[in-house]
Every structure is written in structure tokens, then in C-alpha cells.
Amino acid sequence: MITTVYSSVRGYRDIMTIQRSLDAFKLLITATSDLLRINQLKAFGSAALNHLLTLMELESSALYIARCQTDYDEKSTNSIIACTGKYVSESDSLESSNISGLIKKMIIQAFDNKRHYFGPDSFVGYYETDSNSASVLYIEFEDDSEHFKSNLAELYATNVVLILETLTKKHEIERTQKELLYVVGEAVEARSKETGAHVKRVALICGLLAQKLGLNERFIDAIRLAAPLHDVGKIAIPEAILHKPGKLNDEEWEIMKTHAEVGAEILSKSQVSLSKLGSKLAHYHHENWDGSGYPEGLKGENIPLEARIMAVADVFDALGSKRCYKKPWSDDEIKAFLISEKQKKFQANLVDIVIKDFDEFSQIRTQFPDDY
Amino acid sequence: MITTVYSSVRGYRDIMTIQRSLDAFKLLITATSDLLRINQLKAFGSAALNHLLTLMELESSALYIARCQTDYDEKSTNSIIACTGKYVSESDSLESSNISGLIKKMIIQAFDNKRHYFGPDSFVGYYETDSNSASVLYIEFEDDSEHFKSNLAELYATNVVLILETLTKKHEIERTQKELLYVVGEAVEARSKETGAHVKRVALICGLLAQKLGLNERFIDAIRLAAPLHDVGKIAIPEAILHKPGKLNDEEWEIMKTHAEVGAEILSKSQVSLSKLGSKLAHYHHENWDGSGYPEGLKGENIPLEARIMAVADVFDALGSKRCYKKPWSDDEIKAFLISEKQKKFQANLVDIVIKDFDEFSQIRTQFPDDY
Numbered sequence: 001m002i003t004t005v006y007s008s009v010r011g012y013r014d015i016m017t018i019q020r021s022l023d024a025f026k027l028l029i030t031a032t033s034d035l036l037r038i039n040q041l042k043a044f045g046s047a048a049l050n051h052l053l054t055l056m057e058l059e060s061s062a063l064y065i066a067r068c069q070t071d072y073d074e075k076s077t078n079s080i081i082a083c084t085g086k087y088v089s090e091s092d093s094l095e096s097s098n099i100s101g102l103i104k105k106m107i108i109q110a111f112d113n114k115r116h117y118f119g120p121d122s123f124v125g126y127y128e129t130d131s132n133s134a135s136v137l138y139i140e141f142e143d144d145s146e147h148f149k150s151n152l153a154e155l156y157a158t159n160v161v162l163i164l165e166t167l168t169k170k171h172e173i174e175r176t177q178k179e180l181l182y183v184v185g186e187a188v189e190a191r192s193k194e195t196g197a198h199v200k201r202v203a204l205i206c207g208l209l210a211q212k213l214g215l216n217e218r219f220i221d222a223i224r225l226a227a228p229l230h231d232v233g234k235i236a237i238p239e240a241i242l243h244k245p246g247k248l249n250d251e252e253w254e255i256m257k258t259h260a261e262v263g264a265e266i267l268s269k270s271q272v273s274l275s276k277l278g279s280k281l282a283h284y285h286h287e288n289w290d291g292s293g294y295p296e297g298l299k300g301e302n303i304p305l306e307a308r309i310m311a312v313a314d315v316f317d318a319l320g321s322k323r324c325y326k327k328p329w330s331d332d333e334i335k336a337f338l339i340s341e342k343q344k345k346f347q348a349n350l351v352d353i354v355i356k357d358f359d360e361f362s363q364i365r366t367q368f369p370d371d372y
Numbered sequence: 373m374i375t376t377v378y379s380s381v382r383g384y385r386d387i388m389t390i391q392r393s394l395d396a397f398k399l400l401i402t403a404t405s406d407l408l409r410i411n412q413l414k415a416f417g418s419a420a421l422n423h424l425l426t427l428m429e430l431e432s433s434a435l436y437i438a439r440c441q442t443d444y445d446e447k448s449t450n451s452i453i454a455c456t457g458k459y460v461s462e463s464d465s466l467e468s469s470n471i472s473g474l475i476k477k478m479i480i481q482a483f484d485n486k487r488h489y490f491g492p493d494s495f496v497g498y499y500e501t502d503s504n505s506a507s508v509l510y511i512e513f514e515d516d517s518e519h520f521k522s523n524l525a526e527l528y529a530t531n532v533v534l535i536l537e538t539l540t541k542k543h544e545i546e547r548t549q550k551e552l553l554y555v556v557g558e559a560v561e562a563r564s565k566e567t568g569a570h571v572k573r574v575a576l577i578c579g580l581l582a583q584k585l586g587l588n589e590r591f592i593d594a595i596r597l598a599a600p601l602h603d604v605g606k607i608a609i610p611e612a613i614l615h616k617p618g619k620l621n622d623e624e625w626e627i628m629k630t631h632a633e634v635g636a637e638i639l640s641k642s643q644v645s646l647s648k649l650g651s652k653l654a655h656y657h658h659e660n661w662d663g664s665g666y667p668e669g670l671k672g673e674n675i676p677l678e679a680r681i682m683a684v685a686d687v688f689d690a691l692g693s694k695r696c697y698k699k700p701w702s703d704d705e706i707k708a709f710l711i712s713e714k715q716k717k718f719q720a721n722l723v724d725i726v727i728k729d730f731d732e733f734s735q736i737r738t739q740f741p742d743d744y
Contacts, residue, residue, distance in 0.1 A: 029404070029531070036531065036538070071590070073649075074588070130409075131588070131590070155398075155402075155405075158405050166539075170538070176644040180549070183641055184552075187604060191608060217503065218442070218443070219444040221444075222444035232559060266562070270554070270555050271551075272552075273443055275552060306445075
């Protein structure tokens with residue numbers, strides 16, 4: 001009888017204990033889903049810390065995530081990629097960050113020895129994420145009686161680090177893509193003796209125009225990325241024509257105009273979305289709203305929207321810049337020209353947007369000046 | 373007394389039930405970690421299905437994951453990105469895949485109505501992953517008495533789809549990067565009248581050499597990606613020199629040689645890892661092992677390994693190809709030349725590797741022939 005009662009009571013306690021674990025596991029799983037939806041490193045760090053605090057039933061603490069990345073040439077760099085709590089800046093090199101020396105030492109130790117450390121009021125977890133990167137999670141507890149003993153928090157930490165790794169890689173490759181596109185665009189422009197900053201500015205102006213048109217985020221990002229490719233066809237134009245200081249004669253002009261189709265052809269070799277957009281920009285950025293442009297003489301909305309945006313951005317920036325055959329125009333001259341070309345060269349509402357927020361567009365030029 | 377016994381028994385049953393749930397939750401969490409480590413779509417699909425089967429305590433079933441992606445221009449495409457079970461091919465458009473018409477209809481319905489469906493022996497789950505994509509998970513059960521009722525499997529499915537989304541995006545952006553690099557490399561080569569296939573072949577030859585040298589995966593991938601950029605400096609060489617059919621005179625030769633430094637300079641504007649590698653390749657791919665090369669006249673191991681690999685790959689492919697000033701060389705002529713240049717133009721062991729597996733290297737040319 002007594003045994004039965006005992007066992008019953010123990011049964012109840014066990015149920016409570018397991019039920020609590022169950023709730024915690026559910027929390028862990030939804031926390032993982034939450035993290036998977038986050039695309040920003042900063043937001044990621046905060047969310048991960050808050051989930052950990054909840055899982056460990058703590059009030060507050062600090063979390064730093066350091067990452068060791070081994071490059072293709074086996075050089076390693078340690079950086080802080082997410083943090084929350086006392087230390088707030090991010091994406092620093094670990095060395096130059098203003099994290100305290102003791103903590104730096106603990107993090108480096110974890111990287112070197114490839115294992116976890118438990119301090120009196122901290123936990124340092126080491127996680128190998130793939131063959132060329134590892135992460136260290138440093139957690140400091142406010143209440144020094146608490147330790148990082150929860151198996152649950154450990155499980156969660158593994159997911160945190162794995163998701164963060166994917167996120168970091170995605171950011172890295174996106175940055176690589178953007179920079180390579182600028183570099184290529186600049187190389188092409190350098191050939192036609194325009195400065196590289198034109199490429200960057202036109203990309204930003206296209207993005208701003210797309211944004212003010214209310215187009216979706218994906219379109220804005222895509223046009224900003226692909227814009228540097230719009231003149232890639234100039235690669236095939238003889239320098240005698242490209243660098244002629246005076247006016248081109250008819251024959252030279254015909255050759256010059258081929259850069260639109262050549263660029264489109266170069267980019268059409270790839271079927272990825274960004275190349276297809278670049279191909280459209282290259283092909284149609286000299287078409288005019290009234291049909292007087294080249295190479296196809298398309299009219300109005302038959303010209304792809306991407307190219308109509310590009311046309312305005314390209315001319316807006318070129319007018320304000322110095323070229324071998326002209327001085328930069330004043331703001332008033334640019335405004336007057338754009339207005340005079342409404343419904344002729346340019347779609348009217350695109351001109352209206354630039355005129356309305358002229359200063360905002362001009363600011364892009366101020367931010368990225370040509371250097372002579 | 374009876375009540376106590378009952379409650380004790382019930383307590384035990386409850387503990388068993390909850391304990392089973394707890395085990396299932398633990399399984400779910402480790403399953404999520406497993407998935408996060410997978411980088412291949414195919415492996416991902418199989419792992420996800422197997423985890424689901426375990427979670428649902430089923431023997432076998434089929435799983436298809438369809439994805440609807442909205443492009444920058446708001447065009448949507450549906451594709452099958454992971455599958456396992458009866459239907460095995462992947463990365464197809466949903467329309468052209470040989471999934472049965474009924475199942476296609478159910479998947480499209482889920483995309484259109486943005487909600488889950490329960491069939492007699494199947495579950496169709498709809499998951500919005502971000503503003504421009506959504507996934508549908510189609511699960512068919514062998515045993516038609518089983519349904520997809522498990523809350524656990526639902527929770528897991530959410531993670532599956534989110535992780536898959538990230539993986540798909542990563543693949544997409546990597547493909548974009550690779551194709552853009554080829555396109556740019558081809559554009560530069562086109563200017564010097566070499567065919568685009570040279571760029572692709574040299575990239576693959578560099579990769580194969582790096583692999584046979586036992587270098588790490590990351591190095592192999594990086595050199596394969598950056599190789600198309602090695603001649604980017606040719607963008608600045610006047611076409612009179614670039615296209616001269618005969619031999620260049622001294623002055624012309626000096627100008628031609630500048631392409632190495634110009635290329636390095638163009639690429640050094642970006643600090644991302646791939647550009648830095650491209651910059652090294654551009655700078656040093658005409659350096660010779662014995663110090664007789666240009667632009668720096670570096671010797672032996674002072675030449676970065678990347679550039680030593682590039683030098684062999686570039687010459688190997690150029691010799692076997694037709695150029696405006698020469699016919700393609702025979703295999704025996706190429707072998708004899710490479711051997712004669714051991715320790716002169718080329719690092720000896722790199723030549724040895726090419727000679728040893730000559731057929732494997734030649735095969736890259738057979739696979740990507742120039743078209744005239």
C-alpha cells in the first residue's frame with residue numbers, strides 16, 4: 001500500500017518533470033523555426049540569446065558568437081558575428097573588437113583546443129560547422145550561481161551555430177557577387193574612360209527609382225545588382241570610336257550603337273535570373289519612350305520597365321558628370337533637360353519622380369564622386 | 373486503495389506517453405541539426421523523409437517538395453526541388469516532371485489556396501518561406517490507415533521547409549556567381565578573339581590540377597571560380613595589339629604585358645576573397661618558375677601557387693587550341709613542350725601531374741570544344 005502511494009506520488013513528480021521538459025523541447029523547436037526565418041545577423045544574435053535565456057530560465061546574460069573562417073589559402077580569421085548584451089557592435093575582427101581581453105583569450109582557447117569550457121559564470125561552446133569554419137558561443141550569466149548545464153540549451157546552441165553558419169555564408173557570397181559585378185562594370189567603364197563611380201551611382205539610382213515606384217524588394221535588389229552590366233557590350237567597341245573626343249560620324253555611330261545588342265548577347269549566354277535582367281538592361285537602355293531610340297526602336301511600355309528605369313538613371317548621372325567631350329551640367333540644366341524629354345526620351349512619371357526628389361538623387365553623386 | 377492503484381497505473385501510462393513524446397522531440401531536434409549540415413538537395417530530401425518516417429513511426433512513404441519562386445519581375449515558377457520514394461528525379465519544373473497529374477493538381481491547389489490539405493493517404497503542407505517563395509510538402513503514406521496527424525511531424529516539416537529554402541537560395545546564388553564569372557571571362561576573351569570555351573576549360577583544368585595536388589576543397593572551388601578573371605586586364609589592351617596576326621614588336625609587347633598588372637589592379641578594388649584570388653591569378657599568371665616571366669620576374673615558390681597552377685593550365689589549353697596565329701598542337705607536341713619547360717616556365721611537379729594523367733586533362737577539351 002505505502003509503496004503504491006509512493007509510486008503514485010513519484011509518478012506525478014516524474015510527469016511534472018517530463019512535462020516541463022516536453023514544454024521546453026517544444027519551445028526549442030519553435031525557437032529553431034524562428035531563427036531560420038531571420039535574415040539579419042544582428043536580429044539573429046538577439047533572438048538566439050533570448051531563446052537561450054528562456055530555455056535556461058534566466059533573466060539576463062550576454063552572448064557573443066565568434067567565427068573562425070579558414071580561407072582558400074588556409075589563412076584563418078576570427079571575427080565576432082553576433083552579439084548581444086553588454087557588447088553591441090558586430091562583424092568585427094575578434095582581435096580589434098572591444099571585448100575584454102580575458103573573454104578574447106577564452107574564445108581563442110576554445111578555437112585552438114576545439115572544445116567547450118565552463119567558467120564560474122560563463123560557458124564557452126565550440127562548434128565545428130564545416131571543413132573551413134568553426135564557431136564559438138560565449139555565454140556570460142548575470143547570476144553567477146547559474147551554469148550552462150542544461151542539455152536543452154546545448155542542443156539549441158548547436159542549431160543556433162549551424163543556422164548562423166548558413167546565414168553568414170549567404171551574406172558572404174552575396175557580398176562577393178555584388179563586388180564582382182561592380183569590378184566588372186568598372187573595368188568596362190574604364191575602357192571608355194568613364195570612372196568606376198559612374199557604375200556604382202547608376203546602380204544606386206536605379207535602385208532608388210525602383211523603390212520610389214513602389215516595386216518589390218526583390219526587383220529593387222535585382223536591378224541594383226544587374227545595373228553595372230548594362231554597358232558590358234562596350235567591350236567590343238574599338239577604342240578609336242570609344243575614345244573619340246569629337247562627334248562620331250555616321251559609320252562610327254552605327255558601330256557604337258552595336259554595344260546594346262552585343263551586351264545583350266554576352267549576357268544571354270547565362271540563364272540565371274540576374275544575367276537575364278542584365279541582358280534586358282544592356283539591350284534596351286537606349287530605347288526612347290517615343291520610339292526614337294535604338295537598337296529596336298521600341299515604344300512606351302513595349303520597352304521593359306527595367307530598361308526605362310536604367311535609361312533615366314544613366315542619363316541623369318552622365319549629365320551631372322564630367323566627360324571627355326563635356327563639362328558637368330548644373331542641377332537646373334539637368335532638371336530642364338529631363339522635363340523637356342518627358343514622353344520623348346523618358347517615361348513621364350519616372351522624370352516626375354526624379355524631379356520631385358531631386359536632392360535625394362543628387363546625393364548619390366555627392367556620396368560617390370568621380371576622382372580625377 | 374483502488375483509486376491509488378488506478379492513479380499509479382495511469383501515472384505510469386502517462387509517463388510512458390510523455391516519455392515517448394520526449395524521445396520524439398529529442399529526435400526532432402537532432403534531425404534538425406542533421407539537416408542543417410547537409411549541403412546537397414538530394415541528400416537533404418532523403419534525410420528529411422527518413423526523419424519524418426521515424427517521427428511518424430511509419431515504414432515507408434514518398435515525399436516530394438515543390439517550391440514556388442517569384443522572380444524579380446513577378447513571374448512564378450513551380451519546381452520539384454527534393455523528392456524521394458517512388459519519384460526520384462529532381463530540380464525539374466513541376467509541370468514537366470513525371471509526377472502523376474492528380475498529385476500535381478494537389479500541389480498547385482496548395483500553392484493557390486495557401487493552405488494544407490489532407491487526402492485519404494496523403495498530406496499536402498503549404499509553407500510560406502519568404503516574400504518571394506513558398507514550398508509545398510507532399511507526403512504519401514504506404515499504409516492508407518495512417519494519416520499525417522502528428523503535431524510533431526508538422527513541427528518538423530516547418531523546419532524542413534525553412535532549411536531547404538536557405539539551401540536552395542544558396543545554390544541559386546552560387547550558380548549565379550559562377551555563370552556571371554564565365555560570362556565576364558568570355559566577354560574579355562571574345563575581345564582577344566579567343567573563344568569563350570577557353571575560359572571554361574582553363575577553369576576546369578585549374579580545378580583538376582589543384583585537386584590532384586591534394587589541395588583542400590575550398591581552394592579547388594575558389595580557383596575554379598576565379599580562373600575566368602585571369603585575363604581581365606586585356607580589357608585595356610588596344611585591339612591593334614590584341615588582334616595583330618603576326619609577331620608583336622618590342623613596344624607592342626611591352627603594352628601587351630601590362631594586362632597582368634592592369635588585371636590585378638582592377639580586381640584589387642574589391643576586398644572579397646574571390647577577387648583577391650582573381651587578382652593574384654591576373655598578376656602572376658605569366659611569371660615563370662626560373663624567374664624569366666613578367667611582370668615582376670618572380671622565381672620558384674615566390675610565385676603564388678595559384679598563379680603557378682594557372683600558368684600551366686593556361687598554356688596547356690592554349691597549345692591544344694587554334695589561335696589566329698597558330699594551329700592546335702598534337703598531344704605529343706604538347707607533352708614534349710611541357711616537359712622541355714620543366715623547371716623553366718613551369719614548376720616540375722605540376723608538369724608531372726599533367727603528363728601522368730594527360731588523358732584526363734585532354735578530356736576537358738573534348739567536353740568543351742571551341743566552336744568556329
